[in-house]
Amino acid sequence: xxxxxxxxxxxxxxxxxxxxxxxxxxxxxxxxxxxxxxxxxxxxxxxxxxxxxxxxxxxxxxxxxxxxxxxxxxxxxxxxxxxxxxxxxxxxxxxxxxxxxxxxxxxxxxxxxxxx
Amino acid sequence: xxxxxxxxxxxxxxxxxxxxxxxxxxxxxxxxxxxxxxxxxxxxxxxxxxxxxxxxxxxxxxxxxxxxxxxxxxxxxxxxxxxxxxxxxxxxxxxxxxxxxxxxxxxxxxxxxxxxxxxxxxxxxxxxxxxxxxxxxxxxxxxxxxxxxxxxxxxxxxxxxxxxxxxxxxxxxxxxxxxxxxxxxxxxxxxxxxxxxxxxxxxxxxxxxxxxxxxxxxxxxxxxxxxxxxxxxxxxxxxxxxxxxxxxxxxxxxxxxxxxxxxxxxxxxxxxxxxxxxxxxxxxxxxxxxxxxxxxxxxxxxxxxxxxxxxxxxxxxxxxxxxxxxxxxxxxxxxxxxxxxxxxxxxxxxxxxxxxxxxxxxxxxxxxxxxxxxxxxxxxxxxxxxxxxxxxxxxxxxxxxxxxxxxxxxxxxxxxxx
Numbered sequence: 001x002x003x004x005x006x007x008x009x010x011x012x013x014x015x016x017x018x019x020x021x022x023x024x025x026x027x028x029x030x031x032x033x034x035x036x037x038x039x040x041x042x043x044x045x046x047x048x049x050x051x052x053x054x055x056x057x058x059x060x061x062x063x064x065x066x067x068x069x070x071x072x073x074x075x076x077x078x079x080x081x082x083x084x085x086x087x088x089x090x091x092x093x094x095x096x097x098x099x100x101x102x103x104x105x106x107x108x109x110x111x112x113x114x115x116x
Numbered sequence: 117x118x119x120x121x122x123x124x125x126x127x128x129x130x131x132x133x134x135x136x137x138x139x140x141x142x143x144x145x146x147x148x149x150x151x152x153x154x155x156x157x158x159x160x161x162x163x164x165x166x167x168x169x170x171x172x173x174x175x176x177x178x179x180x181x182x183x184x185x186x187x188x189x190x191x192x193x194x195x196x197x198x199x200x201x202x203x204x205x206x207x208x209x210x211x212x213x214x215x216x217x218x219x220x221x222x223x224x225x226x227x228x229x230x231x232x233x234x235x236x237x238x239x240x241x242x243x244x245x246x247x248x249x250x251x252x253x254x255x256x257x258x259x260x261x262x263x264x265x266x267x268x269x270x271x272x273x274x275x276x277x278x279x280x281x282x283x284x285x286x287x288x289x290x291x292x293x294x295x296x297x298x299x300x301x302x303x304x305x306x307x308x309x310x311x312x313x314x315x316x317x318x319x320x321x322x323x324x325x326x327x328x329x330x331x332x333x334x335x336x337x338x339x340x341x342x343x344x345x346x347x348x349x350x351x352x353x354x355x356x357x358x359x360x361x362x363x364x365x366x367x368x369x370x371x372x373x374x375x376x377x378x379x380x381x382x383x384x385x386x387x388x389x390x391x392x393x394x395x396x397x398x399x400x401x402x403x404x405x406x407x408x409x410x411x412x413x414x415x416x417x418x419x420x421x422x423x424x425x426x427x428x429x430x431x432x433x434x435x436x437x438x439x440x441x442x443x444x445x446x447x448x449x450x451x452x453x454x455x456x457x458x459x460x461x462x463x464x465x466x467x468x469x470x471x472x473x474x475x476x477x478x479x480x481x482x483x484x485x486x487x488x489x490x491x492x493x494x495x496x497x498x499x500x501x502x503x504x505x506x507x508x509x510x511x512x513x514x515x516x517x518x519x520x521x522x523x524x525x526x527x528x529x530x531x532x533x534x
Contacts, residue, residue: 048434066132067132069137069145070137070141073138073140073141085148089146089149089150089154093150093290094288094291097157098237098285099237101161104134104135104161105132107135
């Protein structure tokens, strides 16, 4: 599921693989990513149940979302990336720019108007 | 696979720095935003977010040309008596739509109509500040204004004058729905031998990175084709003999229901996923609305002035069928209708049906259905202004008895004062 891992496996000769370096991913986040991959690879759940499971999975604190989106990007797992991006977009829905900046702790908020 | 835990050189500092997210991630996130207002806000957060995100929202398809099919009387009658109900399929023949994608095919420009729920920013919200259900309309030439139904005779509520500038940045804005309409219904092309078919409801759904799918449903009950515009912006008429009426966007796809209750998902190519019909009276109006993550089918039976009834169904996505909202009464050992949608209020109209919580709207109670335009009710009910249906009372009441529902569409005090 992870293109990064797949590429790593394909480029390193098989008998030399002991471990694959994922130096940019913290272990707690990696655990969650593995949980996601295992769930999606097992054929046990129906599509609709899997969607419900995804909603629960993405229902985490926004700091975890931050790490998840970067990890999914780094490990190149497209479906997880879509899920987390969608969740972040949902969190923004209906909030004023001030509220968004406060939620994500962003300091330099621009105040110029949209010019189109 | 295993990760080497020993050496973990993080490029991310312990505090998540959202404004420095990689550009391609910000681009992906911005593509998931489903309306223009939220996108503008996203882009105003900081310069990195602004430069990395998509510049305009997918539903920004204006200027938008909608092709007009002609329908021709197959037998033009000189004199028509009062009992002449000529609105049946046999009297009409639809013009050849083979060249529908040609540039010289007759068309009409559509305008984009959106409805938002506006509230003051959280810290200023009190019980006295009721929200505003505001509808905007933007025409194909860029002009935006507040939408009000033109024909005040048919309109169910008073018009208002509001021409101040609204600073959205300070307000809590929730997008409830977007559809496309023909604003000026004047018959530029008129001929006694044929009519142009105007769409009743036009909806667009966006798909990541692709052009939006657009579907136009022509009419409510009598059979008319639907027109689908695919990812390549090519139009295809969809079978006209199937009497499809209301359409609705649900979870990124467009659903259409016909008079027999048969429901389909339309597009990307023709019809996919067909739900079996709910046995029901073909005479009843059928409307689709999304509520709290579920798709509801609302069936209306109207026999003015004696009777007005509503039946509710919910889509079971696993079984792919409609389930009547029923409850099993243990004591009576029978199924009884679940006449309770709790705190929810369903607003039904042409193209922009939506659902909201009564508490969110500052209303005293939910569990009701409000018809907020003239597309659904019969003339008799419209003339009396009957448009609020309380499920627990099983009764259609005039707007005058419950002014708070339609007054939501008028600008509230706190807006007028600012």
